[in-house]
Amino acid sequence: MNNQALYNYILGVTDNSLILAQRLGELCGHGPSLETDIAITNISLDLLGQCRSYYQYAAKIKGGDTTEDSIAMLRTEREYVNVLLVEQPNEHFGFVIARQFLFDVFHLLQMQELQNSKDETLASIAAKNIKETLYHRRFSSDWVKRLGDGTEQSHAKMQEAIDALWRYTNELFEITEDDQKMIDAGIGVDVSKFKETYYKQVAEVLEEATLKVPENKYFQTGGKKGIHTEHLGYLLTDLQYMQRTYPNMKW
Amino acid sequence: MVKEAPKIASHLRPILESVPDPEIPVLTILDLGMIREAKEIDGEVYIKLTPTYSGCPATDVIGDDIRTAFEKENMKAHVELVLTPPWTTNWISEEGKIKMRDYGIAPPLSESADKLALLEGEKVVPCTLCGSTNTHMVSQFGSTPCKALFKCEDCYEPFDYFKCLI
Numbered sequence: 001m002n003n004q005a006l007y008n009y010i011l012g013v014t015d016n017s018l019i020l021a022q023r024l025g026e027l028c029g030h031g032p033s034l035e036t037d038i039a040i041t042n043i044s045l046d047l048l049g050q051c052r053s054y055y056q057y058a059a060k061i062k063g064g065d066t067t068e069d070s071i072a073m074l075r076t077e078r079e080y081v082n083v084l085l086v087e088q089p090n091e092h093f094g095f096v097i098a099r100q101f102l103f104d105v106f107h108l109l110q111m112q113e114l115q116n117s118k119d120e121t122l123a124s125i126a127a128k129n130i131k132e133t134l135y136h137r138r139f140s141s142d143w144v145k146r147l148g149d150g151t152e153q154s155h156a157k158m159q160e161a162i163d164a165l166w167r168y169t170n171e172l173f174e175i176t177e178d179d180q181k182m183i184d185a186g187i188g189v190d191v192s193k194f195k196e197t198y199y200k201q202v203a204e205v206l207e208e209a210t211l212k213v214p215e216n217k218y219f220q221t222g223g224k225k226g227i228h229t230e231h232l233g234y235l236l237t238d239l240q241y242m243q244r245t246y247p248n249m250k251w
Numbered sequence: 252m253v254k255e256a257p258k259i260a261s262h263l264r265p266i267l268e269s270v271p272d273p274e275i276p277v278l279t280i281l282d283l284g285m286i287r288e289a290k291e292i293d294g295e296v297y298i299k300l301t302p303t304y305s306g307c308p309a310t311d312v313i314g315d316d317i318r319t320a321f322e323k324e325n326m327k328a329h330v331e332l333v334l335t336p337p338w339t340t341n342w343i344s345e346e347g348k349i350k351m352r353d354y355g356i357a358p359p360l361s362e363s364a365d366k367l368a369l370l371e372g373e374k375v376v377p378c379t380l381c382g383s384t385n386t387h388m389v390s391q392f393g394s395t396p397c398k399a400l401f402k403c404e405d406c407y408e409p410f411d412y413f414k415c416l417i
């Protein structure tokens with residue numbers, strides 16, 4: 001068993017949820033309506049809860065004085081391997097929904113595969129995540145449809161967000177060396193297997209929302225190698241502030 | 252549907268029954284079906300606890316509350332968090348559902364009725380105040396991720412509906 005590869009694989013799966021949870025948490029008290037505010041922070045909480053299970057497991061694999069908190073809070077920017085999509089800023093509500101939708105469709109497919117992992121811990125965390133992720137996907141798809149098929153203005157803003165974030169979707173299907181090792185071991189998910197399904201499911205919702213599927217073929221990537229957009233650094237300053245200022249503080 | 256009966260030693264049951272859910276204090280953790288196993292070995296207690304939702308901040312508190320409840324009885328309790336099989340609302344006891352409704356939260360309906368309510372907008376969730384099913388969903392997420400927000404169109408009561416998780 002290659003422990004380093006497994007450790008890296010787990011971070012690859014769950015850093016996405018951590019960073020997205022933080023982005024959504026920024027909206028606490030700033031949602032466009034009370035109901036969406038609550039929904040978004042609830043999704044944030046779900047994602048954060050999911051992260052804890054993975055990071056606890058990763059900490060066990062790593063051993064030493066590594067803890068779930070040190071993994072989540074004390075890495076440098078280059079050590080986070082989330083995809084670029086989830087670190088993109090909130091901009092307007094259309095962006096929040098588009099980012100969520102483009103991630104949720106992927107996340108659900110990924111968890112549905114991961115529950116069959118030969119690694120029992122990963123399989124059981126994934127099985128638990130699926131139930132929650134289904135609600136997230138339903139929430140974001142509903143809003144894509146409501147805004148896309150809404151007023152002229154909401155339609156334009158929703159399309160703008162989908163167009164802007166589209167370039168980050170291809171990275172979801174990138175496979176790193178460690179991913180490949182874990183796929184070969186029957187532990188990791190071969191994301192390329194459901195790439196077509198992903199784009200098909202996304203297109204179905206966009207179509208129902210009267211939105212256009214973007215045609216641009218230029219895709220940006222880097223997050224999985226730790227090379228991020230300028231937005232991540234600012235996000236991490238917020239995320240890490242407490243642990244850096246008051247090391248080892250606990251609630 | 253996973254229908255495994257939890258294995259709980261009967262003499263430990265009264266102590267577990269004294270531990271409320273921090274979010275819905277009228278319910279005990281037994282009502283919610285969160286205890287999957289409780290046994291005593293050589294004077295120490297071993298508990299398997301399953302979280303309802305991954306992000307539920309109450310899970311850590313419940314672990315502490317269980318240990319404290321047993322300490323009062325001069326017993327040491329070891330609480331282990333188990334994720335498999337994942338918790339489902341089917342594990343909430345019938346008594347728990349009644350307590351929940353009296354508390355003002357509509358308990359989870361059957362899986363099919365839940366889908367109708369949340370996806371098709373069918374009026375099937377009864378108002379906790381007047382019992383009318385002339386209700387509609389205001390938001391898929393209520394005050395916590397496990398609940399959706401509903402409103403009664405007859406008596407105008409806003410209330411939480413505990414979503415079905417299968």
Ligand SMILES: [Zn+2]
Nearest residue numbers: 378381403406
């Ligand atoms: Zn009513």
